[in-house]
Amino acid sequence: xxxxxxxxxxxxxxxxxxxxxxxxxxxxxxxxxxxxxxxxxxxxxxxxxxxxxxxxxxxxxxxxxxxxxxxxxxxxxxxxxxxxxxxxxxxxxxxxxxxxxxxxxxxxxxxxxxxxxxxxxxxxxxxxxxxxxxxxxxxxxxxxxxxxxxxxxxxxxxxxxxxxxxxxxxxxxxxxxxxxxxxxxxxxxxxxxxxxxxxxxxxxxxxxxxxxxxxxxxxxxxxxxxxxxxxxxxxxxxxxxxxxxxxxxxxxxxxxxxxxxxxxxxxxxxxxxxxxxxxxxxxxxxxxxxxxxxxxxxxxxxx
Numbered sequence: 001x002x003x004x005x006x007x008x009x010x011x012x013x014x015x016x017x018x019x020x021x022x023x024x025x026x027x028x029x030x031x032x033x034x035x036x037x038x039x040x041x042x043x044x045x046x047x048x049x050x051x052x053x054x055x056x057x058x059x060x061x062x063x064x065x066x067x068x069x070x071x072x073x074x075x076x077x078x079x080x081x082x083x084x085x086x087x088x089x090x091x092x093x094x095x096x097x098x099x100x101x102x103x104x105x106x107x108x109x110x111x112x113x114x115x116x117x118x119x120x121x122x123x124x125x126x127x128x129x130x131x132x133x134x135x136x137x138x139x140x141x142x143x144x145x146x147x148x149x150x151x152x153x154x155x156x157x158x159x160x161x162x163x164x165x166x167x168x169x170x171x172x173x174x175x176x177x178x179x180x181x182x183x184x185x186x187x188x189x190x191x192x193x194x195x196x197x198x199x200x201x202x203x204x205x206x207x208x209x210x211x212x213x214x215x216x217x218x219x220x221x222x223x224x225x226x227x228x229x230x231x232x233x234x235x236x237x238x239x240x241x242x243x244x245x246x247x248x249x250x251x252x253x254x255x256x257x258x259x260x261x262x263x264x265x266x267x268x269x270x271x272x273x274x275x276x277x278x279x280x281x282x283x284x285x286x287x288x289x290x291x292x293x294x295x296x297x298x299x300x301x302x303x
Contacts, residue, residue, distance in 0.1 A: 026132070028040075030121065030122050030125055033058070033118075033121055034118040034121065034122070039058060039060050039061055040058065040134075041058060041059045041060060041134065041135040041136065042057070042058055042132065042133065042134050042135060043055065043056070043057045043132070043133045043134075043135060043140075044056040044057075044121060044124060044125075044130055044131070044132050045130060045131040045132075046124045046129065046130050047129045047130065047131075052067075052068055052069075053068070054066070054067045055067075056117065056120065056121055056124070057135075057150060059135060059150055061084055061085055062082070062083070062084040062150045062151075062152065063082075063083055063084075063114065063117055063150070064080065064081060064082040064083070064150045064152075065080075065081050065117060065120075066078060066079070066080050067079045067263075069255070069258055069259075069263065077092050077093065077094060077095070077100065077259070077263075078092070078093045078095075079091070079092055079263045080092075080093065080155075081113060081117075082150050082151070082152040082155050083110050083113060083114065083152055084150075084152045084153075085110075086106065086107035086110050087104070087105075087106075087107075087110065087152055087153070087156065088104070088105040088106075088109050088110045088113055088152070089102060089103070089104055089105075089152050089155040089156050089159055090102060090103045090105065090263075090264065090265075091155060091158070091159065092259070092263060092264065099158055099159075099162050101162075101264065102155070102158070102159035102162055102163075102229075103159070103228055103229060103230075103264065104156055104159055104160075104229070106227065159229075163229045183198075183201060183202060183204075183205040183256060198250065198252045198253075200248045200250065200253065201245065201248060201250075201252055201253050201256050203244070204241055204244035204245050204248070204253070204256075205241075205256075207240065207241070207244065208233070208237060208238075208240070208241040208244075211233040211234055211237035212234075213233065213234035213237070213271065214231050214232065214233045214234070214237075215231065215232050215269065215295070216231055217229050217230055217231060221295070222269070222271060222276070222292075222293050222294055222295035223274070223276035223277070223292075223294045223295060224269055224294075224295035224296070224297060230266070232266065232267055232268060232269060232297075233268055233269075234268060234269060234270070234271065235268035235269060235270050235298050237268070238266070238268040238300075239268075241260070242257065242261060242301065242303065245257040245303070246303075254303075257303035258303050260300075260303070261300045261301060261302060261303035262300075262302045262303045264300075265299065265300040265302075266300050267297050267298060267299050267300055268297075268298050268300070269295040269296060269297050269298060270295065270296050270298055271293045271294065271295055271296075272293070272294055272296065273291060273292070273293065273294065274291070274292075274293075274294035275289045275290070275291060275294070276289060276290055276291075276292050276294055277289045278290055
């Protein structure tokens with residue numbers, strides 16, 4: 001598994017370090033890059049601040065985006081979203097290429113993320129601060145490492161192995177954050193007063209853990225199925241977590257917020273009184289229902 005994950009890092013490092021390191025091909029019309037019937041194969045590199053870059057790649061029906069996030073107090077992490085034919089895997093990697101967290105999404109999410117992928121390509125092209133290359137360019141050396149990094153089926157297997165090894169029955173925030181005792185898989189704290197180095201952020205995570213309304217991984221509650229590998233919470237709880245992190249002044253709170261709300265884009269749910277089906281016929285029609293609290297999913301608000 002480690003060898004495959006390492007390929008993501010190799011793919012990012014294979015991008016030329018400067019615009020002059022390889023002659024840049026002029027980007028074609030956006031419609032050619034976003035045509036869903038005739039998928040082209042290309043690499044688009046967006047130049048971000050602090051020498052960071054975001055990579056967009058497509059090879060036929062397979063596509064991926066790779067973004068590295070870092071700040072002055074925390075080593076960088078890399079987010080990789082890879083997809084193909086209704087399957088999406090989101091992975092977070094550490095600087096030494098260890099898989100920290102991942103999520104496997106279905107066809108509905110693939111369509112949403114593909115639309116966002118194509119919209120962001122349009123944004124990057126319009127802003128003009130990018131490098132563009134066709135995958136089959138003679139002198140472009142991304143090559144096989146990027147193609148293997150786009151193997152979403154292997155990434156799915158890696159993700160399943162990671163979650164099996166962690167036995168994630170209580171994961172409010174799936175990724176591990178060093179320097180805290182409440183912000184990770186479970187908790188390492190021995191009491192409520194036992195906080196890590198980033199005490200303010202730890203308090204935010206502690207309060208978030210105490211949310212009274214949650215849906216456990218791979219379970220159904222309030223009429224809503226949570227197919228993810230981590231717990232989702234009531235939106236009021238996530239909103240308070242968001243504000244708590246925003247109110248912290250250190251950059252680690254910003255880092256934590258980016259991980260939870262922007263990179264993993266953890267959804268939440270709202271509750272209302274509604275009809276919940278308790279018995280279905282063999283063809284899927286509802287036979288019996290009750291009036292109870294009913295959950296509606298809400299997508300994460302970027303941090």
